[in-house]
Amino acid sequence: MTAAIERLKSLYSDFLAADPAGIASVYAQDVVFKDPVHEVRGLEAMQKYFAGVSQNLQECRFQFDFAVQQQGRGTLWWTMYFRHPRLSGGKLLQLRGASLVEIDEANDRVVSHEDVYDLGGMVYEHVPLLGSVIRGVKRRLAENGNAS
Structure with a gap:
């Protein structure tokens, strides 16, 4: 280095x-x-x-x-x-x-x-209310990605 x-x-x-x-x-x-x-x-x-x-x-x-x-x-x-x-x-x-x-x-x-x-992982997921919404969206996307 x-x-x-x-x-x-x-x-x-x-x-x-x-x-x-x-x-x-x-x-x-x-x-x-x-x-x-x-x-x-x-x-x-x-x-x-x-x-x-x-x-x-x-x-x-x-x-x-x-x-x-x-x-x-x-x-x-x-x-x-x-x-x-x-x-x-x-x-x-x-x-x-x-x-x-x-x-x-x-x-x-x-x-x-x-x-x-990941800006969401840095900020958005740690803000009350908004964080639970973001985590929910990520969870649903992950579930849909595994459905195939």
Whole structure:
């Protein structure tokens, strides 16, 4: 793994403790960051986005389960552990996902980062009333898929 990937893993190991200097040591000035909620362009926009999404989190850390890298591209599979007062009564939740990254090898910085995960599993399923509806829909879809 490149130093950029190792710095990325370190940064996310305790996401709430990440400081702007740490983010700048991982990502290029012209980074493009995408997740199921937003797409932001540029380091400053990314720092603002991270500050906003972490505002109400009580805990957020990533455990990296597996990573591969080849020719300036990497894929990291992870489990995120997070706690938010409005989701599942503030219980510690977990979400599996993956990060697809591209690295500027000359500058050893991430230039593109896309997080892939189930947004419903992260948010919607943990909101009272809405969560039971989403789980019911998933259950019915699974039952219909097994009916063939």
